[in-house]
Amino acid sequence: MERMIIRRLLSVPPTMFLVVTLAFFLMRVAPGGPFNLARPLDPKVMENLQRIYQLDQPLWRQYLSYLASLLHGDLGPSFYWRDFSVSELFAKALPISAFLGASALALALIVGIAAGAAAAMRYRGPVDHVVTAAASIGVTVPNFVIAPLMQLGFGLSLKWLPVGGWGDGAPRYLILPIITLALPQIAAVSRLTRAAMIEALNSNHARTLRAYGLPTRVILKHALRAALIPVVSYIGPAAAALMTGSVVVENIFGIPGVGRYFIDGALNRDYTLVMGAVIVVAALILALNLLVDLAYAFIDPRVRHE
Amino acid sequence: MNEAAPAPWRKALRRFKRNPPAMTALLALMLIAAFCLFGPLISPHAYDRVYPDYVKAPASLAAHPSEEEARSGLETIAAHMHAHIADGTLQGDMARVTLQGDRPIDERLLAYFERSGLFGKPDIVERRDDGRTIMVDAPIHHVTFLAGADSNGRDLLVRMMIGGRVSLLVGALASLVALAIGIAWGAAAGYLGGRVDMMMMRIVDILYALPFIFFVILLIVFFGRHFVLIFVAIGAIEWLDMARIVRGQTLSLKRQEFVLAAEALGIGAAGVVRRHIVPNLVGPVLAYLTLLAPRIILLESFLSFLGLGVQEPMTSLGVLVSEGARGIEDSPGLLFFPALLLSLMLFSLNFVGDGLRDALDPKER
Numbered sequence: 001m002e003r004m005i006i007r008r009l010l011s012v013p014p015t016m017f018l019v020v021t022l023a024f025f026l027m028r029v030a031p032g033g034p035f036n037l038a039r040p041l042d043p044k045v046m047e048n049l050q051r052i053y054q055l056d057q058p059l060w061r062q063y064l065s066y067l068a069s070l071l072h073g074d075l076g077p078s079f080y081w082r083d084f085s086v087s088e089l090f091a092k093a094l095p096i097s098a099f100l101g102a103s104a105l106a107l108a109l110i111v112g113i114a115a116g117a118a119a120a121m122r123y124r125g126p127v128d129h130v131v132t133a134a135a136s137i138g139v140t141v142p143n144f145v146i147a148p149l150m151q152l153g154f155g156l157s158l159k160w161l162p163v164g165g166w167g168d169g170a171p172r173y174l175i176l177p178i179i180t181l182a183l184p185q186i187a188a189v190s191r192l193t194r195a196a197m198i199e200a201l202n203s204n205h206a207r208t209l210r211a212y213g214l215p216t217r218v219i220l221k222h223a224l225r226a227a228l229i230p231v232v233s234y235i236g237p238a239a240a241a242l243m244t245g246s247v248v249v250e251n252i253f254g255i256p257g258v259g260r261y262f263i264d265g266a267l268n269r270d271y272t273l274v275m276g277a278v279i280v281v282a283a284l285i286l287a288l289n290l291l292v293d294l295a296y297a298f299i300d301p302r303v304r305h306e
Numbered sequence: 307m308n309e310a311a312p313a314p315w316r317k318a319l320r321r322f323k324r325n326p327p328a329m330t331a332l333l334a335l336m337l338i339a340a341f342c343l344f345g346p347l348i349s350p351h352a353y354d355r356v357y358p359d360y361v362k363a364p365a366s367l368a369a370h371p372s373e374e375e376a377r378s379g380l381e382t383i384a385a386h387m388h389a390h391i392a393d394g395t396l397q398g399d400m401a402r403v404t405l406q407g408d409r410p411i412d413e414r415l416l417a418y419f420e421r422s423g424l425f426g427k428p429d430i431v432e433r434r435d436d437g438r439t440i441m442v443d444a445p446i447h448h449v450t451f452l453a454g455a456d457s458n459g460r461d462l463l464v465r466m467m468i469g470g471r472v473s474l475l476v477g478a479l480a481s482l483v484a485l486a487i488g489i490a491w492g493a494a495a496g497y498l499g500g501r502v503d504m505m506m507m508r509i510v511d512i513l514y515a516l517p518f519i520f521f522v523i524l525l526i527v528f529f530g531r532h533f534v535l536i537f538v539a540i541g542a543i544e545w546l547d548m549a550r551i552v553r554g555q556t557l558s559l560k561r562q563e564f565v566l567a568a569e570a571l572g573i574g575a576a577g578v579v580r581r582h583i584v585p586n587l588v589g590p591v592l593a594y595l596t597l598l599a600p601r602i603i604l605l606e607s608f609l610s611f612l613g614l615g616v617q618e619p620m621t622s623l624g625v626l627v628s629e630g631a632r633g634i635e636d637s638p639g640l641l642f643f644p645a646l647l648l649s650l651m652l653f654s655l656n657f658v659g660d661g662l663r664d665a666l667d668p669k670e671r
Contacts, residue, residue: 014512015512022521023520026524026528136653136656139656140600140649140652140656141649141652142604142607142608142648142652144607144611144627144628144631145641145648145649147631148631148634149641152638244519244608247612248608248611248612263523263612266524266528
C-alpha cells in the first residue's frame with residue numbers, strides 16, 4: 001500500500017517535467033510570436049520588447065530560465081495581458097473553473113450513482129429502461145450541442161435563467177453551465193454504476209446476505225459499496241473530460257475561466273499564459289488521479305492488503 | 307483463412323444478428339453513410355454555392371422564390387436599372403416584366419437579372435418609347451432548401467452531407483492511426499513482457515495523465531488547420547486505450563498452446579506476433595474500434611466547434627453546429643439539423659460497437 005503510494009508520487013515529477021518540456025518546445029517551434037501583430041512593430045521597439053521578455057536569448061537558455069522560475073512557483077508575466085502576471089490571471093480564473101468543475105463532478109456523482117443504482121435494482125423494469133435510454137443519449141449528445149439548446153430553452157424561451165456571463169458568481173449564472181458540464185458525466189456514471197451494481201447484486205456475497213435473510217436495505221448497502229469501485233476509478237477520466245468540457249462551456253457561456261484563457265492565449269501566442277494553463281491542468285489531473293488511487297484503497301480492501 | 311469462416315466468427319455473427327438495437331443501428335449507420343457519400347452527387351446544390359437572396363431561408367418543401375420573393379427581387383433589379391416595374395406577371399417558370407424608365411434603359415443592365423440568382427438570362431420581347439419601356443421574359447430559377455439555407459445563403463442539406471463525409475473520414479483515418487500505433491505498441495509490450503513491458507506500459511501511464519487535448523489544440527493553433535494534421539493528431543492521442551487492450555489480450559494469448567507450439571518450431575518473436583498474436587486480436591480490437599470512432603468524431607467536432615477544424619468553404623458537422631449555435635434565436639433549424647445528424651451518427655456507432663463487443667466477447671455480458 002505505502003509502496004504503491006510512493007511509486008505513484010515518484011511518477012509525478014517526471015510527468016510534470018514531460019508536460020512542461022513538450023508544451024514549451026511545441027510552442028516555440030511554431031511560426032509566429034506574441035509580438036507579430038497585424039501592423040509590424042518598429043524594429044527598435046520590437047528589439048526592446050524581445051529583450052524585456054528575454055525572447056532574444058537562445059532557446060535552451062529561455063527554457064532553463066523558465067524551468068528555474070517555475071521551481072519558484074513563478075509562471076512569468078503574460079505577454080498579452082501586459083500588466084498582469086500569469087499567476088495573477090489564474091488567481092482569478094482558476095477558482096471559477098475549479099468551482100464549475102467540482103460542482104459538475106459532485107452533481108454527476110450524486111445523480112449518476114442514484115440513477116444507476118435505481119436502474120440496477122429494477123433490472124429490466126421501466127425505471128431501468130428509462131435510465132438506460134437517457135444515459136445513451138447523454139453519452140452521445142456532445143455538450144456543445146446541449147449548451148445552445150439549454151440557452152435557447154431556459155434562457156431565451158422560458159427566460160428563467162441568464163443566457164451567459166458570469167455575474168460575479170451569482171448562483172443564477174452558474175446553473176446552466178454546471179448542468180451542461182455535468183450531463184455527459186451523469187450519463188457515464190449512471191451506466192457504470194448500473195453495470196457494476198447488477199454484477200454485485202448477482203455476486204456470491206450478495207447471495208449469501210440474501211440467504212441469511214437480511215433486509216434488502218443491508219444487501220443494497222453491501223452491493224453499492226462493491227459497485228462504487230469502478231465509479232471511483234472513473235473519477236480520474238471524468239475530471240479530464242470535465243476540463244475539456246469546460247473549454248467549450250466557458251466559451252459558450254462567456255465565463256472567464258482557465259479554458260477561455262487557454263484558447264485566447266494560444267491564439268495570441270501568449271507563451272507564458274498557455275504554458276501556465278497546461279501546467280495547471282496537468283497538475284490538477286495528476287493530483288486527482290493520485291487521490292483516486294488513495295480512495296480506491298479505502299473502498300476496496302483487496303487493494304489495501306495487496 | 308480461405309476455408310469456411312471458423313465457427314467462433316459464425317457464432318459471433320449470429321449473436322450480433324439477434325441483437326435488434328445493434329442491427330437497427332447498423333442499418334441507420336449505413337443509411338447515414340449513403341446519405342453523406344452519395345447525397346452530394348444527387349443534390350441540385352453545390353456545397354459552396356451562395357444564394358444571396360436566401361440567407362437563412364427556413365427549411366421547407368416549397369420551392370423558392372415564392373411569388374413575394376420574386377416580386378421583391380424584381381423591384382431590386384429594376385432599381386439597379388434606374389427603372390420601375392410597370393407590369394409584371396409570374397407564370398410558372400417564366401416572369402414577364404415591363405420596365406419603365408425616365409430615360410432610355412441601358413440594356414446591358416439586364417445582366418442584373420442573372421446576377422440576382424433568382425432569374426435566368428432575360429429575353430427582350432418588345433421595345434417602346436425609344437427604349438424607355440422594355441418588356442422582357444426571364445426564366446425563374448426555382449430552388450428548394452429542404453433543410454434551409456445557412457447564414458451565407460448556402461444549402462444546409464448538402465453542407466450537412468459534406469460535413470458528414472468529413473466527420474466519417476476523420477473518424478476512419480484517425481481510428482486507423484490509433485489502431486496502428488496501439489496494436490504495435492500493445493502487442494510488443496505484451497509479447498516481450500518483463501522489463502520491456504513494464505517500461506512501455508509506464509510510458510502509456512504517463513502519457514495517459516497528460517492533458518492531451520490541450521496539446522492537440524496547441525498543435526492545430528500553431529501549425530495551421532491542416533486536414534492531415536487534425537486526424538494524425540487525434541489518432542496519436544487515442545491509441546493509449548488500444549495499446550492497453552491489445553497488451554491484455556496478448557498476455558493471455560501468449561500462454562496458449564498454439565503460441566508455445568510456434569515458438570517450439572523456432573519462429574522468432576516478430577513472426578509469432580505477426581502470424582499468431584495479431585490475427586487473434588481482431589475481435590476485441592474491432593469492437594473497440596467501433597467505439598473509438600464516435601469518440602474521434604466527437605473530438606473533431608469539438609475542435610471544429612472551437613474554430614480549429616477544417617476551413618471554409620469546407621465544413622464538418624462540428625462547424626455547422628457551432629454556426630447554428632450562433633444564430634439559434636432566429637433560425638434554430640441551422641443548429642437542429644446538423645446536431646441531429648451528428649447525434650444520430652454517434653448514437654448508431656455506439657450501438658454497433660456495443661453490439662459487436664457483446665457478440666465477440668460474450669464474457670462481457
